[in-house]
Amino acid sequence: MEPMKYADIEPDLEGIRYAASREQLRNKRQEYQGQLERLYTVLPIAEWTSLVNDMHDDVAARAAMICEYELDAAGYGPPPVPYAFVVFGSSGRRESTLWSDQDNGLILSNEAHEDKEMYFHAFGRHLSNLLEYLGYEKCKGKVMCSEPLWRKTLEDWQRQMTCWHQDFSWEPVRSLMIASDMRFIAGDRTLASAWRHFFEQSLHESPEMNTAILRNTVRHKATLNILGQVVTERFGEHAGDFDVKYGVYIPLVNSIRYMALQEGISETSTLKRLERLTLLDGGNMLFENCQRAFLTALTLRAAASFTVKDGVYSSSGFLPQSELKKKPLLYKLRDSLTTVRRTHRALQRRLRFAERGRP
Incomplete structure (x- = not known):
């Protein structure tokens, strides 16, 4: 029997990418998940893991879009400023299993807008709840866009990373290590790129921090x-x-x-x-x-x-x-x-x- 390839199940992701509602997205995730469970014994582990994370990426990106639709329908309007929805942890490394929990955050534009704080407070909570509905357990360590620590403007993120770099105790260093696996999912990619540039520039400014990470x-x-x-x-x-x-x-x-x-x-x-x-x-x-x-x-x-x-x-x-x-x-x-x-x-x-x- 000829081994299965990516193309054998790739078309099914279209259902996830264009899901029109949370219910449809959940059904398509479950359908695709079932196919992946059957493929586990067929594909090499690296290829299988890549397919699993393709699914998670597409579900997360579509969830962000549906979250915008639902908030707009609830009277919040569209996002007042650009944002980037990003992931950390095993999702950031594209190593999630079929049942990995949430590890995500938001990078918000520095642009001023009177509704920015109110909107993204609601957006972060709504998106985290939506992802739970779609099958993703909430992070016990609270690394989620619903939490203020992981939902900030680009300037506030830069200040946060600077603070982490100046504190060599366990928890700030752990947060910095989590942040190092950040990966862009949806929204404005330039915000994630600017975030990454600042992170990489500041990483080696302190030899003491390198020792603390070690x-x-x-x-x-x-x-x-x-x-x-x-x-x-x-x-x-x-x-x-x-x-x-x-x-x-x-x-x-x-x-x-x-x-x-x-x-x-x-x-x-x-x-x-x-x-x-x-x-x-x-x-x-x-x-x-x-x-x-x-x-x-x-x-x-x-x-x-x-x-x-x-x-x-x-x-x-x-x-x-x-x-x-x-x-x-x-x-x-x-x-x-x-x-x-x-x-x-x-x-x-x-x-x-x-x-x-x-x-």
């Missing part, structure tokens, strides 16, 4: 014990299961992001960051190992069980202990975790060197 990067839970055995959850409802997200996926994302940012790589995709890093240092086997480990992490994340409640998709992100008994899978996981540990140790050495050089 300090945040090397903090993650143990995944292999001294005997090389996979460390699973000890307590709670997931006792005996393996935490794919924080055990293997996030450590790789964070490590590769740090290395890419140090080289001035503007890509947000982890795989594209690895491609660029490999071009810069083709003799480094670490990047080849990281790519293999990362593809395994994507596969395991996509295979995690999920639930649908009131049309909202969610997943624990854990690999059941029953799956860990399958030797081929266990070997792949252990190989990936060995790469995570080696990468982690290399960055720990870099951190010790950086901290020794501090005054």
Whole structure:
């Protein structure tokens, strides 16, 4: 049987791109989602993940347009000034699973308008609620356009990023790391481009911030014990299961992001960051190992069980202990975790060197 290609299901995205109402958009998302579930065992994981994120991008872009229509019908009128709807997190990296939650924000024009604050306060809340209706769980960390921290004018965003750069404590550095994965979805692209330009210009102005980012990067839970055995959850409802997200996926994302940012790589995709890093240092086997480990992490994340409640998709992100008994899978996981540990140790050495050089 000939392998399926992008073209086999690409036409169905037209239904998402031109959905006339929230109900139609939700139905088309669910329809396309069902096709993607069936394709998981057919396509290579990188291609499948790309298709999944094509769907999320188109749903989000259409949701922003429907949000404008609905607010206009409710008496708010059209947007008073240009805006850019952007995404962060796994969406920013185009690594979302079928059930990833919301990670988004708004960049508003600096143009003055008396209704700007009122309109975009309503727009942010309405869009976040609309995305929940469409199946996207709200972010527990509140990285959403409904929150003032992630909904600002371009000038206010620039001030916010400057403040983050001056505070080396955990939370501001974490926010800066989240922001580094920003990607444009809908609206005025020039606002997102200006945002990105300011972010990249200011990133390396403080060596202390680079060290703070590295300090945040090397903090993650143990995944292999001294005997090389996979460390699973000890307590709670997931006792005996393996935490794919924080055990293997996030450590790789964070490590590769740090290395890419140090080289001035503007890509947000982890795989594209690895491609660029490999071009810069083709003799480094670490990047080849990281790519293999990362593809395994994507596969395991996509295979995690999920639930649908009131049309909202969610997943624990854990690999059941029953799956860990399958030797081929266990070997792949252990190989990936060995790469995570080696990468982690290399960055720990870099951190010790950086901290020794501090005054």
